[in-house]
Amino acid sequence: MPEVQGGENLLFLTDEQLRQGIEAMFFAYRGFTADPDRILSGMAYGRAHHRAVHFIARAPGTTVNNLLNILGVTKQSLNRVLRTLVDDGLVDSRVGKSDKRERNLYLTDEGMELERKLSDAQRARMRAAYRAAGPEAVSGFRQVLEAMMDTEMRRQYYKIRDAKS
């Protein structure tokens, strides 16, 4: 059998395989966001609020600028979301201690309650998927996702992850 693929089995790199991966990402992401979206619909919040709340919960005291980098939106867009959360008493925005231009963001008790509700739903789905697929699959899943990120996003991802160890 001729080694047309450089001596390795690269069948997983055929266009058809790649297209299937693309479609899997598309359909899976729908599932990924479905449960939080369901919870948020009916409240005055949307996916953007979920993202803000998630990363504030994850890195309490984070600055607006930092959140901007993580979320990759404009400050005007984030500000609109943040303002409603602050006004509604879910997020506390405190003037920075060392640098008073900065605002450090924290969830209030009410904010934490919403975060937990959203997170519980999303983690439940992730847990079910992980459990169904098994530890080895999970490892592969994470490897491919990390390789798919833009360099700057991967940096952000590691930064958050490593702060938790």
Added chain:
Amino acid sequence: MPEVQGGENLLFLTDEQLRQGIEAMFFAYRGFTADPDRILSGMAYGRAHHRAVHFIARAPGTTVNNLLNILGVTKQSLNRVLRTLVDDGLVDSRVGKSDKRERNLYLTDEGMELERKLSDAQRARMRAAYRAAGPEAVSGFRQVLEAMMDTEMRRQYYKIRDAKS
């Protein structure tokens, strides 16, 4: 060492691991859409057009209703996108042969050209990620993604995938 986890290693199911998976999905999806988005910005098209073009390319002759089910949007939303694509000569909408109420959708040559451009970019990233992670990781990646889909979406996914074998 006590078997507090039912005899298996379930460390990959800790809340921290699940949160990392959630964030990996978030950051990776950004990368996943980044290249097509870049190509489309500047044209009068967006991500919604990309999705329509992708699935029409994937299942030529598909009906509007079928596309609606795959994309999970309202017909008004899809119609707006489809109309611009037809008007611009990227998509051909032909009256159904057996059932004249239906419209069968096809890409024109110009439509195929755009699809190829978008697909090339997205597949290049996917290929790089797959290559970096290796075949075993890719298998795990796919398993977790499939387990994460809603049942109906998984059905759609298999349907498209199996039509290509």
Added chain:
DNA sequence: CTTGGAATGTCAACAAAGCTGACGTATTGT
């Protein structure tokens, strides 16, 4: 101590892409 630049906030206007509801038309199946 003044001044330039950085971080933040805000106003206005706009665009993409989703939604609901209502309605019209052609076609099909009962």
Added chain:
DNA sequence: ACAATACGTCAGCTTTGTTGACATTCCAAG
């Protein structure tokens, strides 16, 4: 004949993103 289906469309609304302009506050360098 009539109900249901597939599609298209009008109108209006929401969420979430965008630019651009401008004010405020503050740090730090000259």
